Amino acid sequence: MIADHNLPSIFxxxxxxxxxxxxxxxxYDLGVGILxxxxxxxxADQMIASIGPFWDANETWLVLxxxxxxxxxxSAHNMILKALYIPSAIMLVGxxxxxxxxxxxxxxxxxxKHRWNQIFKLGSCIAAASQGYMLGSFVMGFEESIVAYxxxxxxxxxxxxAYALIGSTWLILKTTDELQLRAIEWAKRVGKISFxxxxxxxxxxxxxxxxxFERWTTAxxxxxxxxxxxxxxxxxxxxxxxxxxxxxxDDSGCWLPFLITVxxxxxCFCGLAFSFYPYIVPGKxxxxxxxxxxxxxxxxxxxxxxxxxxxxxxTLFSYRVFWGKVEALRYY
Amino acid sequence: MDDVFxxxxxxxxxxxxxxxxxxxxxxxxxxxxxxxxxxxxISGHPVWMRIYRxxxxxxxxxxxxxxxxxxxxxxxxGTNWPGYMETVGxxxxxxxxxxxxxxxxxxxxxxxxxxxxxxxxxxxLHTLATLLVAVGTTLSAFWIIxxxxxxxxxxxxxxxxxxxxxxxxxxIIFNPSFPYRLSHVLIASGLTASFVIAGLSAYRIFRxxxxxxxxxxxxxxxxxxxxxxxxxxxxGDLHGxxxxxxxxxxxxxxxxxxxxxxxxxxxxxxxxxxxxxxxxYELSIPNLTSIILTxxxxxxxxxLDDFVGEHPPxxxxxxxxxxxxxxxxxxxxxxxxxxAKLLRKKxxxxxxxxxxxxxxFAGWVATLAGWYVTEIGRQPxxxxxxxxxxxxxxxxAPENVIFSFILYxxxxxxxxxxxxxxxxxxxxxxxxxxxxxxxxxxxxxYFSPIDDNPVVAGERP
Numbered sequence: 001m002i003a004d005h006n007l008p009s010i011f012x013x014x015x016x017x018x019x020x021x022x023x024x025x026x027x028y029d030l031g032v033g034i035l036x037x038x039x040x041x042x043x044a045d046q047m048i049a050s051i052g053p054f055w056d057a058n059e060t061w062l063v064l065x066x067x068x069x070x071x072x073x074x075s076a077h078n079m080i081l082k083a084l085y086i087p088s089a090i091m092l093v094g095x096x097x098x099x100x101x102x103x104x105x106x107x108x109x110x111x112x113k114h115r116w117n118q119i120f121k122l123g124s125c126i127a128a129a130s131q132g133y134m135l136g137s138f139v140m141g142f143e144e145s146i147v148a149y150x151x152x153x154x155x156x157x158x159x160x161x162a163y164a165l166i167g168s169t170w171l172i173l174k175t176t177d178e179l180q181l182r183a184i185e186w187a188k189r190v191g192k193i194s195f196x197x198x199x200x201x202x203x204x205x206x207x208x209x210x211x212x213f214e215r216w217t218t219a220x221x222x223x224x225x226x227x228x229x230x231x232x233x234x235x236x237x238x239x240x241x242x243x244x245x246x247x248x249x250d251d252s253g254c255w256l257p258f259l260i261t262v263x264x265x266x267x268c269f270c271g272l273a274f275s276f277y278p279y280i281v282p283g284k285x286x287x288x289x290x291x292x293x294x295x296x297x298x299x300x301x302x303x304x305x306x307x308x309x310x311x312x313x314x315t316l317f318s319y320r321v322f323w324g325k326v327e328a329l330r331y332y
Numbered sequence: 333m334d335d336v337f338x339x340x341x342x343x344x345x346x347x348x349x350x351x352x353x354x355x356x357x358x359x360x361x362x363x364x365x366x367x368x369x370x371x372x373x374i375s376g377h378p379v380w381m382r383i384y385r386x387x388x389x390x391x392x393x394x395x396x397x398x399x400x401x402x403x404x405x406x407x408x409x410g411t412n413w414p415g416y417m418e419t420v421g422x423x424x425x426x427x428x429x430x431x432x433x434x435x436x437x438x439x440x441x442x443x444x445x446x447x448x449x450x451x452x453x454x455x456x457l458h459t460l461a462t463l464l465v466a467v468g469t470t471l472s473a474f475w476i477i478x479x480x481x482x483x484x485x486x487x488x489x490x491x492x493x494x495x496x497x498x499x500x501x502x503x504i505i506f507n508p509s510f511p512y513r514l515s516h517v518l519i520a521s522g523l524t525a526s527f528v529i530a531g532l533s534a535y536r537i538f539r540x541x542x543x544x545x546x547x548x549x550x551x552x553x554x555x556x557x558x559x560x561x562x563x564x565x566x567x568g569d570l571h572g573x574x575x576x577x578x579x580x581x582x583x584x585x586x587x588x589x590x591x592x593x594x595x596x597x598x599x600x601x602x603x604x605x606x607x608x609x610x611x612x613y614e615l616s617i618p619n620l621t622s623i624i625l626t627x628x629x630x631x632x633x634x635x636l637d638d639f640v641g642e643h644p645p646x647x648x649x650x651x652x653x654x655x656x657x658x659x660x661x662x663x664x665x666x667x668x669x670x671x672a673k674l675l676r677k678k679x680x681x682x683x684x685x686x687x688x689x690x691x692x693f694a695g696w697v698a699t700l701a702g703w704y705v706t707e708i709g710r711q712p713x714x715x716x717x718x719x720x721x722x723x724x725x726x727x728x729a730p731e732n733v734i735f736s737f738i739l740y741x742x743x744x745x746x747x748x749x750x751x752x753x754x755x756x757x758x759x760x761x762x763x764x765x766x767x768x769x770x771x772x773x774x775x776x777x778y779f780s781p782i783d784d785n786p787v788v789a790g791e792r793p
Contacts, residue, residue, distance in 0.1 A: 053444030071425030081410035
């Protein structure tokens, strides 16, 4: 039996898990959308084919993350989404547009396909940028000041670049020849921007955010916080070296940039999450203040403990089914 | 505050109305696809695969629209109805959570395999993926209808300091109106999908498609509809009696019954007037409502005068109910008439095809109208007897809601037009695709579903 007091922590953990899984999975398919070339239909087709079987399930992690906040921390859900009303509406429109463009582009008359490609790219950019904006605004505790808006804007650019980075490394993994070479170039470029983006966040965030400053300078968290940027920079540097060598003979190592990016994502996310734990709305609401009734949490937890392993299982199965380069994918 | 209330209601209503169009097709279409795939597995006849291939495309498009419009809804609980989650979040949260966990991931993941994996997995696994997608869509309906029914007829909880706490989850899920509402909604989906299949197939035949596939699809869907429609009338009646027991004010609004009385006539048409609390231009059949609801000519039925200030706005419920029933009768006529012709192996005339094309979306109209009856009929409460809708609304600035409302509405309009155009475009395209003659393949023992007209990479089926 799990003690009532531990339930909010467990749900915070589950929520964190679904947010990071979302950022990685939908991150790469949003990234592919952001990078979509509008002048080269063949490459656009290949790129979209590489995310075809996955995007739907990837987006479901967002529903789960939002759902978990709604279930476990309803007052936080209200507070966060009320503060982010307009950006979340814009993000949803972005997600709607790209989700349907995915299907429409393949089914409309040839002349309209280009327009749906544009909508797909636009929707991906809108969704990524507004998620970044919401993250920045969240980190700033929904402050309404010029500094806070500027930080949110910086975060919007940062997240868009990060998604483009993971998207391009996904393409390195899933494609060959010309498109792969192009993806390597993309990865090099956005990798550098992401590098500076992380530096900017590491410097700016504690400077303008008292709460974060205290966290980052007090032991034991300060030790962890000292490691995070170091690990990220080392990994991005290694990643850049790897990119310079690619593509190798027999395409060995094509999975390495993607793996490195995933690890960078994980570290950045942990750094961020632990900057605020146990607050769910920075400086305003802790997970214990926001939590639902224990009997409700328990009812959903037992189900979740059975179902989430199944979800992970069949998700892995689906990745195994579609393993390999995208050329090998044939659509009927 | 009033502005935000009205705008939030409009926005949520627009959102849910747009959203429900797509699941109401995919829930049953998933099972149709499973049936087509089974028929192919059993007979090995390529025509079943061709039917499958066309409808799986429709499914993919419809499903995508349902997913994206559904995500919006999960945000709006928090953005526009914070009081809802604050009061009944302990009940609503887990039910929504189970929907995501048991249904959304299942359907989204296996949809990938169903659409793109046909030659990457063994045939049985592809059939299983099709089945799991259908199970997923149905499970999703199960959970969301459980929550909706609980909002209509809440049981299994207690209120402590203004917040609902769960006492018994089986009573919460299997609340009194749940079995009736779930059956009503699932059958409605069956009818909606049947009429979409029949309508688009009729359109293909009308455009000169002489292949077997559209005719077989049309037959299948009309036979299914012909069976489902009497079942739906029966279930609808039970659902109405259940509503009379638990929400008499809703039934009174549906019937336009302003005063409690005996020998209640069935009002066929009227203009309900909230000010004078009477019906104008009433056209009715004596005693019929008493007979239907109480099974006796002089049975007493509670009228709206017993619920002053506690009953829904009468006119929208009254009209929507008549539209739903009218659509039901129209679908009854069309499906029986068409089935009778098809059973006698008669060709469908051009006029007949036009009727089928015209009723393609009859299921949508009936579903929306029925949804309005049940949702508006619950007002002024968002959770019957527990929480008033006015108490649940957000306090954000009305400008924000106006902005989001206009944004959503314009996107939805654009998408609805694009969806309808694309459905008919897909039907026209398929008319031109030449069917591979069975004779050519007669010597082949095994027909592979993949090798006929492979499509370029990047194109979603």
